[in-house]
Amino acid sequence: MNSLLEQFLSEARDFLQGIGEKLMQLESDPTSNELMVELFRFVHTLKGNSGLFDFPEMTRVLHASEDLMDAVRNGRVNYSQKLADQLLDAMDFVGMLMDEIEATEKISNKHAAPAAELTKALRNLLTASEAGSESSEIDDILNEITQTQVAENSIDWESLPTLNLPEDIAEQLHAHSLRGDSVFWVEYTPEADSFFKGEDPFYLIRQVPDTEWRNVVLNSTVENLAEMDVFNSVASYQVLTHAPAEELEDLFRYIPDEHRRIEIPALAFVKPSGNTDEHAVDEDFIANVFALFDKDETEEVTRTINTMLELSAPDLWSSSALRWVLRLIEREPENKAAQRALLESLRTLQSPDWSELKPVEVIATIAPPVRNAVVSTSNGSNGVVDEKMQYFNEVINAQREILNLSGFNEGRLKSVGASLIGCYKSIGRSQDVDSLELAIKNSLVENSQDLLLKWLDHSLENAPELVVAEKIAAPVNNLAMQNDVKFGRRAEDAAGRKADEPNAVTASKTLKVDQEKIDRLMNLIGEMVVAKNALPYLAARAETVFGVRDLSREIKAQYAVINRVAEEMQDTIMQVRMLPVSFIFQRFPRMVRDISRKLGKEVDLVLEGESTEADKNIIEALSDPLIHIVRNSLDHGLEQPDVRIAAGKNGTGKLLIRASQESDRVLIEIIDDGKGINPEVIKHKAYEKGLIDEATMERISDQDAVNLVFAAGFSTADVISDLSGRGVGMDVVRSAVEKVNGTVGIESEVGKGTRLYLSLPLSMAVTNVMIIQSNKQIFGVPMDMVVETVRVPRVHIQSIKQKQTTVLRGRIVPLLPLNDLLASNMPQLPNENDEFATLIVRVHGEHVGILVDDFRETVDIILKPMTGILGGLGGYSGAALLGDGSVLMVLNPRELM
Amino acid sequence: MAIEFKKSLAVFTEFVSVEEAETLLEWLLKNPKGKINLADCTHIHASSLQVLMAFKPTIVHEPQDADLAIWLKAALAS
Numbered sequence: 020m021n022s023l024l025e026q027f028l029s030e031a032r033d034f035l036q037g038i039g040e041k042l043m044q045l046e047s048d049p050t051s052n053e054l055m056v057e058l059f060r061f062v063h064t065l066k067g068n069s070g071l072f073d074f075p076e077m078t079r080v081l082h083a084s085e086d087l088m089d090a091v092r093n094g095r096v097n098y099s100q101k102l103a104d105q106l107l108d109a110m111d112f113v114g115m116l117m118d119e120i121e122a123t124e125k126i127s128n129k130h131a132a133p134a135a136e137l138t139k140a141l142r143n144l145l146t147a148s149e150a151g152s153e154s155s156e157i158d159d160i161l162n163e164i165t166q167t168q169v170a171e172n173s174i175d176w177e178s179l180p181t182l183n184l185p186e187d188i189a190e191q192l193h194a195h196s197l198r199g200d201s202v203f204w205v206e207y208t209p210e211a212d213s214f215f216k217g218e219d220p221f222y223l224i225r226q227v228p229d230t231e232w233r234n235v236v237l238n239s240t241v242e243n244l245a246e247m248d249v250f251n252s253v254a255s256y257q258v259l260t261h262a263p264a265e266e267l268e269d270l271f272r273y274i275p276d277e278h279r280r281i282e283i284p285a286l287a288f289v290k291p292s293g294n295t296d297e298h299a300v301d302e303d304f305i306a307n308v309f310a311l312f313d314k315d316e317t318e319e320v321t322r323t324i325n326t327m328l329e330l331s332a333p334d335l336w337s338s339s340a341l342r343w344v345l346r347l348i349e350r351e352p353e354n355k356a357a358q359r360a361l362l363e364s365l366r367t368l369q370s371p372d373w374s375e376l377k378p379v380e381v382i383a384t385i386a387p388p389v390r391n392a393v394v395s396t397s398n399g400s401n402g403v404v405d406e407k408m409q410y411f412n413e414v415i416n417a418q419r420e421i422l423n424l425s426g427f428n429e430g431r432l433k434s435v436g437a438s439l440i441g442c443y444k445s446i447g448r449s450q451d452v453d454s455l456e457l458a459i460k461n462s463l464v465e466n467s468q469d470l471l472l473k474w475l476d477h478s479l480e481n482a483p484e485l486v487v488a489e490k491i492a493a494p495v496n497n498l499a500m501q502n503d504v505k506f507g508r509r510a511e512d513a514a515g516r517k518a519d520e521p522n523a524v525t526a527s528k529t530l531k532v533d534q535e536k537i538d539r540l541m542n543l544i545g546e547m548v549v550a551k552n553a554l555p556y557l558a559a560r561a562e563t564v565f566g567v568r569d570l571s572r573e574i575k576a577q578y579a580v581i582n583r584v585a586e587e588m589q590d591t592i593m594q595v596r597m598l599p600v601s602f603i604f605q606r607f608p609r610m611v612r613d614i615s616r617k618l619g620k621e622v623d624l625v626l627e628g629e630s631t632e633a634d635k636n637i638i639e640a641l642s643d644p645l646i647h648i649v650r651n652s653l654d655h656g657l658e659q660p661d662v663r664i665a666a667g668k669n670g671t672g673k674l675l676i677r678a679s680q681e682s683d684r685v686l687i688e689i690i691d692d693g694k695g696i697n698p699e700v701i702k703h704k705a706y707e708k709g710l711i712d713e714a715t716m717e718r719i720s721d722q723d724a725v726n727l728v729f730a731a732g733f734s735t736a737d738v739i740s741d742l743s744g745r746g747v748g749m750d751v752v753r754s755a756v757e758k759v760n761g762t763v764g765i766e767s768e769v770g771k772g773t774r775l776y777l778s779l780p781l782s783m784a785v786t787n788v789m790i791i792q793s794n795k796q797i798f799g800v801p802m803d804m805v806v807e808t809v810r811v812p813r814v815h816i817q818s819i820k821q822k823q824t825t826v827l828r829g830r831i832v833p834l835l836p837l838n839d840l841l842a843s844n845m846p847q848l849p850n851e852n853d854e855f856a857t858l859i860v861r862v863h864g865e866h867v868g869i870l871v872d873d874f875r876e877t878v879d880i881i882l883k884p885m886t887g888i889l890g891g892l893g894g895y896s897g898a899a900l901l902g903d904g905s906v907l908m909v910l911n912p913r914e915l916m
Numbered sequence: 917m918a919i920e921f922k923k924s925l926a927v928f929t930e931f932v933s934v935e936e937a938e939t940l941l942e943w944l945l946k947n948p949k950g951k952i953n954l955a956d957c958t959h960i961h962a963s964s965l966q967v968l969m970a971f972k973p974t975i976v977h978e979p980q981d982a983d984l985a986i987w988l989k990a991a992l993a994s
Contacts, residue, residue: 209962
């Protein structure tokens with residue numbers, strides 16, 4: 020997961036929590052404008068952030084919430100309980116999406132529909148309230164949502180598009196549908212301005228997989244061809260496909276409002292077509308077939324129909340109908356009602372109205388699996404038997420609803436009867452079947468379904484276990500409830516998933532820890548490093564003092580293990596403290612924009628290496644100096660556009676801030692292409708302010724002159740502005756950087772620009788020092804200052820003006836005996852070859868040699884700054900505890916010289 | 917250009933983009949009896965498709981691209 024996304028998730032959770040809290044507070048104080056504004060701000064920011072990623076569902080819902088909150092904030096919509104509920108629902112949804120993003124880094128396309136619903140509900144709340152007739156319109160919305168659900172879950176024959184398909188295609192789709200592949204009707208009507216959004220609706224619709232049939236229609240006839248606007252989308256695209264619903268969701272996820280998807284039931288394809296002018300089949304034939312059909316002599320029926328088909332022209336409507344009868348017999352042998360209806364249609368030459376058959380069809384083939392989902396979650400712990408009873412009850416309830424429909428219909432009654440018989444058989448209550456059959460027969464005789472209904476009620480009353488189960492199942496039929504259940508279910512699903520799979524961590528993975536705790540951890544690991552360092556001493560003692568070499572070896576082996584673990588721990592803790600420099604870089608674009616506006620300059624800011632990381636303390640210590648440097652560059656470095664153009668440069672100045680890592684240091688460069696620093700001007704200014712004397716002014720090099728900007732009290736600006744020029748300038752930058760063991764440098768070329776660079780350690784927790792020996796004492800010198808160690812023979816040391824120097828690789832290096840620096844009046848001791856151990860250190864960019872008596876090892880130490888009276892000793896940067904318990908004084912060569 | 921306009925024939929090749937729609941419209945207005953050769957065409961942007969649907973010009977060669985061919989047939993039949 021990339022860090023941006025991580026940060027988004029972590030922030031978004033805070034926002035969600037904030038939104039929840041604010042909504043709660045609003046409940047008790049619904050008039051508070053302040054709360055409202057804050058709430059809006061939360062939603063607004065969250066939406067903006069979500070837009071950075073490809074989460075259309077999330078952004079859409081948040082956008083709708085934002086619009087709603089905006090309206091509330093401006094008093095266009097009144098805050099209400101309903102509104103709060105809706106918003107909370109939306110936020111729950113967003114929270115759920117975030118769980119999913121955290122687990123999978125993407126949002127599954129199955130959320131597109133709920134997102135669209137939520138958006139619609141939120142938007143409707145907006146328009147409803149604005150129109151002033153809140154409640155009734157909300158009811159409409161609810162109804163609408165309910166209806167969408169119905170369309171998804173069962174068949175609403177009236178909403179089905181009229182299909183006029185060629186028989187071969189219809190036949191194939193029918194087969195697909197019966198095989199269990201859902202066949203979808205997809206209608207896509209792009210918005211008129213969709214071409215301007217770079218969309219190609221035709222291309223999109225062509226991407227629909229497994230298309231069996233397609234059509235394009237112009238929504239309005241083009242009256243005047245000459246005035247046709249080619250950039251206005253006026254077409255509707257329709258396809259029939261048996262592609263999986265998820266694939267379709269995915270394809271259309273960005274345009275949920277512009278497309279309509281309806282699942283087409285198998286029977287809808289059974290629609291004979293052809294020439295109706297001729298009657299190839301006469302009543303005799305039809306009667307004959309019916310007679311065979313009623314006797315269930317399927318083979319005879321098939322044979323008779325085949326014979327008829329051979330005799331009649333294939334393009335007749337009746338031939339088509341007969342072919343369909345054959346297909347139904349073959350594919351849906353149980354669906355006698357459908358077959359009968361189709362045979363019936365031979366008399367009228369009108370396609371059967373399948374909605375008449377709806378009850379049987381719906382309950383037998385489609386309803387159970389859909390409802391199953393709802394039931395099994397509301398009552399999921401029950402066993403298989405209970406589940407079976409649930410189904411049983413659903414079917415029975417549905418049948419009873421059908422029986423309650425007004426008007427008598429023979430076919431309907433028969434199919435209800437067949438379903439009931441099947442149901443009772445399936446739960447092993449065959450003893451009831453006989454009486455059931457009798458009830459059906461009587462009902463048919465009396466042309467009334469009441470008898471069957473009575474039987475059903477009676478049967479259920481005598482079987483209490485069925486009734487109990489029925490009560491559980493009852494709410495399922497309530498569609499409004501189903502709607503609610505869906506939301507609840509989602510939450511349950513999520514919870515269930517968590518419990519089921521311990522690996523699927525949906526909880527937030529980011530911890531917010533008090534920095535003090537990390538610091539404590541850091542100190543502890545520091546002490547651990549020191550304690551660890553005691554082991555080699557112990558090993559040495561075991562060998563030299565007690566003469567147990569084996570023990571010594573074992574201690575060393577143990578030390579290696581502890582060393583490895585400690586180093587890893589130290590690394591990990593350091594990483595915890597690491598922050599990317601973007602933490603301070605992110606404020607620059609705004610700052611540069613504001614300042615450059617104020618100064619009337621045009622600046623192009625470029626940030627590089629924002630992901631470079633360093634310790635939190637270092638990053639924080641950098642913040643102020645960097646701001647100062649950037650201000651300086653803008654104020655003194657870059658020129659006004661007209662001056663730049665006159666100088667042959669681009670009118671827009673360039674300011675580059677670059678961070679990079681160089682071994683264990685972070686390098687930050689601030690480069691501008693401005694007028695640069697003129698050393699002559701600096702020299703004179705410095706002289707005027709008394710920072711240098713006349714002699715120095717004469718002989719100082721240009722680079723040294725430029726470096727004078729770091730001197731305390733230096734300022735070049737003639738006029739003090741609110742930006743710079745108070746004389747508190749680069750010296751502050753320098754001391755701030757040096758405080759964290761960093762260095763700062765400047766290079767400048769007149770007319771070309773200035774480059775300022777800061778070099779900082781990655782971390783300041785553990786310092787690597789070299790131990791040296793001088794005058795029988797040991798001292799530490801920070802490794803980052805040490806350039807090299809050499810042994811200089813006495814003969815190579817020359818005296819220039821009473822100062823010792825030597826030539827090292829063609830460079831004159833001044834040599835300073837450490838004993839002199841520490842004022843201990845002892846000569847440095849050479850080794851047996853009369854060579855002096857010399858530590859070459861870098862001080863302010865110069866190489867200086869420090870003569871010592873001998874070099875020792877390097878160690879990692881926790882440098883503790885000295886306090887109290889000792890704190891005033893500039894020559895030492897601190898003290899540390901060594902593994903053997905002794906105290907090591909760490910020198911600060913910079914101050915020492 | 918993915919459409920080559922000849923005297924009374926427009927030859928579509930490969931991917932006909934949204935830019936072509938306006939030119940196609942003008943050409944069809946000028947040549948109401950203009951014919952279209954789609955043999956080497958693989959896709960037509962919806963804008964150009966609408967123009968074809970509005971004018972219903974004679975197609976002298978159907979696209980070799982089978983899917984596009986079926987689509988066009990449906991579009992121009994209605």
